[in-house]
Amino acid sequence: MISSISTKKEIENLQDITEVAQDTVAPYNFTATKRQFKKFVKNDGFRDSETFVKLKK
Secondary structure, eight states: OEEEOOSHHHHHHHHHHHTOOOOSSSTTOOOOOHHHHHHHHHTTOOOEEEOOOOOOO
16 A cells, blocks of 8 residues: 655644644655654555455466
């Protein structure tokens, strides 16, 4: 599964969860703990995703 953050709302959600102040040089650089990342995923943080399935022959 490949997921991405594609909207400003998702970025703001991640910023709120990680409690990181926005930097003017690198505005989208986040470091989340395992607990924070789980909370982000449970809050529908990744809305844009693709699932690839390997077929058995």
